[in-house]
Amino acid sequence: MRKSSLNPQAIPESYPPCFRPNTQQSSEQDVDKLDDQENEEDRIPVIDLRRIDLEKLEDACTEWGIFRLINHGIPLALLSKLHEHAVRVFEMGFESKQTLFGSIPTSALSYFWGTPALTPAGVALYKDSNDQKDRGIVNYNWVEGLNVPLSQPTHLQLDQHPLLRDLRILLGEYGVHQARVAKAIFGAITQNLKLREENECYLSPSTGQLRVYRYPKCFYDNPSKVWGMEVHTDSSVVTILNQYEVGGLQIHSEKDNAWIDVKPLPNTLLLHLGDMMQAISDDKYKSVKHRVKLHREMERISVGYFVFPEHDCMIRSSSYKPFTYSEFRAQVQQDVKTLGVKVGLSRFKPNRNF
Numbered sequence: 001m002r003k004s005s006l007n008p009q010a011i012p013e014s015y016p017p018c019f020r021p022n023t024q025q026s027s028e029q030d031v032d033k034l035d036d037q038e039n040e041e042d043r044i045p046v047i048d049l050r051r052i053d054l055e056k057l058e059d060a061c062t063e064w065g066i067f068r069l070i071n072h073g074i075p076l077a078l079l080s081k082l083h084e085h086a087v088r089v090f091e092m093g094f095e096s097k098q099t100l101f102g103s104i105p106t107s108a109l110s111y112f113w114g115t116p117a118l119t120p121a122g123v124a125l126y127k128d129s130n131d132q133k134d135r136g137i138v139n140y141n142w143v144e145g146l147n148v149p150l151s152q153p154t155h156l157q158l159d160q161h162p163l164l165r166d167l168r169i170l171l172g173e174y175g176v177h178q179a180r181v182a183k184a185i186f187g188a189i190t191q192n193l194k195l196r197e198e199n200e201c202y203l204s205p206s207t208g209q210l211r212v213y214r215y216p217k218c219f220y221d222n223p224s225k226v227w228g229m230e231v232h233t234d235s236s237v238v239t240i241l242n243q244y245e246v247g248g249l250q251i252h253s254e255k256d257n258a259w260i261d262v263k264p265l266p267n268t269l270l271l272h273l274g275d276m277m278q279a280i281s282d283d284k285y286k287s288v289k290h291r292v293k294l295h296r297e298m299e300r301i302s303v304g305y306f307v308f309p310e311h312d313c314m315i316r317s318s319s320y321k322p323f324t325y326s327e328f329r330a331q332v333q334q335d336v337k338t339l340g341v342k343v344g345l346s347r348f349k350p351n352r353n354f
């Protein structure tokens, strides 16, 4: 697997212009927040997928909202081919990527940058604003991404683009594994939470989607002002993340009231609980807050799998008004457009007036 084998001259050409060096520099110099904290003990729980320990899983869900998964059964060769193809796609010139992806239906694959918020059609969603300055360099999330809905085999629409077609085929294969892993974990959580059979619609594999991200090297001279991805919680039931070998992900530990670096460990996946899981569990489990920091010297590739409830499945709990995932998503979209941020579950508290 290539860590950072790109020709340094070629890098800026493939970056969106505002992530390139010398586009816009801040006046302040700042301490470097980018260095990994070495030697810190790793306390994130580990769940063995071959033999799920229900008690350990319950502790991980209530205390952390995130855990590592080992023995996930995904072939290493698939993981490394996926990485290699992703690097090659992102390495293309920025303008070429825009032209290429502009010619492909977003239902098959879409390219975005500057924000992880997308419309249901896979198009980047920004705050409504007449003022382009609102989208200054520090307001962007320093990330480029590919969004791939897994519901239909759409690689046939990519026949004109062998690299993308091959990437889509690999993602299809990876998606099958991700759905298997999510189902196994959700099954175990169902037992722990004693959910009833009528709650089967809480996890719908047909809603699965993959995101492939590239976080650029940070050329900005004030890195503490910019994030690869700003603090957020995921809207999903669960998210499964592969951060390969370059770290950057940080989670917020409610217990310690502190940010913790999530170090990459070889052949290990991370599972986050999302907002829908928080609601399903009646706030017993928490949707974990997380963010991604950048590196000066290294790019970072990660792949996330997100799975949701059936869109019209009613989520009932004593902590929130009954709502469907479609309603939740529509509210998030409206908040991102009008406020620039996701408000999330608190919108659905029983006594909340909008």
Ligand SMILES: O=C(O)CCC(=O)C(=O)O
Residues within 6 Å of the ligand: 116, 211, 213, 229, 234, 241, 243, 249, 290, 292, 302, 303, 304
């Ligand atoms: O790239 C990562 O490590 C995290 C991505 C993420 O948090 C997201 O897509 O919601």
Ligand SMILES: [Fe+2]
Residues within 6 Å of the ligand: 232, 233, 234, 290
């Ligand atoms: Fe996330």
